Amino acid sequence: MTNASKPGYLSLHEQGLLEERARALRALCSPCRLCPRCCGVDRTRGERGFCRAGSRVQAAKALPHTGEEPAISGTCGSGTVFFTHCNLRCLFCQNYQISREHLGREVSAEELAHMMLGLQDRGCRNISLVSAAHFLPGILEALILAAAGGLRVPLVYNSNGYENPEVLRLLDGIIDIYLPDAKYCSDAIAMHFSEAPDYHRINMAALREMARQAGHLEVDEHGSALRGLIIRHLVLPDGLTDTYRVLRAIKKNLGPFVTISLMGQFTPCFKAAGHPVLGRPLSPEEYEQACAMLYELGFENGWVQECGQDDRAFVPDFSRPDGWN
Numbered sequence: 001m002t003n004a005s006k007p008g009y010l011s012l013h014e015q016g017l018l019e020e021r022a023r024a025l026r027a028l029c030s031p032c033r034l035c036p037r038c039c040g041v042d043r044t045r046g047e048r049g050f051c052r053a054g055s056r057v058q059a060a061k062a063l064p065h066t067g068e069e070p071a072i073s074g075t076c077g078s079g080t081v082f083f084t085h086c087n088l089r090c091l092f093c094q095n096y097q098i099s100r101e102h103l104g105r106e107v108s109a110e111e112l113a114h115m116m117l118g119l120q121d122r123g124c125r126n127i128s129l130v131s132a133a134h135f136l137p138g139i140l141e142a143l144i145l146a147a148a149g150g151l152r153v154p155l156v157y158n159s160n161g162y163e164n165p166e167v168l169r170l171l172d173g174i175i176d177i178y179l180p181d182a183k184y185c186s187d188a189i190a191m192h193f194s195e196a197p198d199y200h201r202i203n204m205a206a207l208r209e210m211a212r213q214a215g216h217l218e219v220d221e222h223g224s225a226l227r228g229l230i231i232r233h234l235v236l237p238d239g240l241t242d243t244y245r246v247l248r249a250i251k252k253n254l255g256p257f258v259t260i261s262l263m264g265q266f267t268p269c270f271k272a273a274g275h276p277v278l279g280r281p282l283s284p285e286e287y288e289q290a291c292a293m294l295y296e297l298g299f300e301n302g303w304v305q306e307c308g309q310d311d312r313a314f315v316p317d318f319s320r321p322d323g324w325n
């Protein structure tokens with residue numbers, strides 16, 4: 001393995017610095033300020049704030065995920081670990097079983113490390129941590145064990161984009177690939193649909209920090225991501241996400257060469273079902289208009305989707321033992 005392709009966390013592990021980062025993150029649990037809400041609860045004593053997470057890591061599923069962006073999934077799937085709970089309350093969440101219904105179980109650091117190594121053994125080219133912010137201290141403790149046990153693939157931080165930059169700075173050199181959302185430009189819409197105060201400002205600050213750390217997307221000879229930033233934007237019906245303004249803000253903050261994944265997979269889930277606006281899938285015409293905005297603004301890197309209306313292939317069922325649809 002060359003230095004160019006060596007995941008950053010391995011260097012920190014060899015220097016004994018992962019333990020320091022884990023301790024620093026653990027200190028942010030009491031009072032809790034692991035996310036921008038800064039609830040102030042004492043997670044070390046079992047108190048639960050907005051996200052409802054306790055002191056121990058809870059995971060809902062670990063599996064090779066073949067439905068991500070090509071550079072993330074590759075040919076064998078992304079080694080994806082879905083964590084329970086979330087610091088947003090999106091009415092339309094496709095992962096509502098784990099984010100809002102709290103499906104999942106407590107796992108030890110040893111068990112989580114075993115999950116990571118098992119996914120690597122199955123041929124996954126990365127380990128993707130989905131909705132991990134509220135469990136970062138425990139995840140780093142598991143990463144220390146996994147690195148000592150032979151973990152060698154890049155780490156992906158799959159995030160809703162509502163992140164505390166102070167926490168992200170503690171991940172510098174640990175996370176190889178950032179995969180955040182940029183959901184909204186309107187704070188009023190963000191509050192109404194996700195209960196996320198000041199989402200746009202917080203989101204843009206987080207994206208800038210992620211870009212500073214990871215830079216532009218780099219891939220290996222197989223097209224699999226080695227490091228970099230990929231920003232996701234999910235287009236909602238009736239222009240609710242104000243896609244043009246979101247994309248324009250990304251361009252203003254990060255330039256036209258950042259990698260964008262423009263998603264048209266919206267399907268009414270959870271409380272979106274029966275909603276007067278969100279109760280229908282995105283139309284092909286609406287998604288085509290969003291794609292035209294992407295090209296008009298001059299973005300050069302990333303992906304658009306080919307998906308039909310109400311495509312249930314994108315909606316997981318975490319209650320199934322095989323983990324998906």
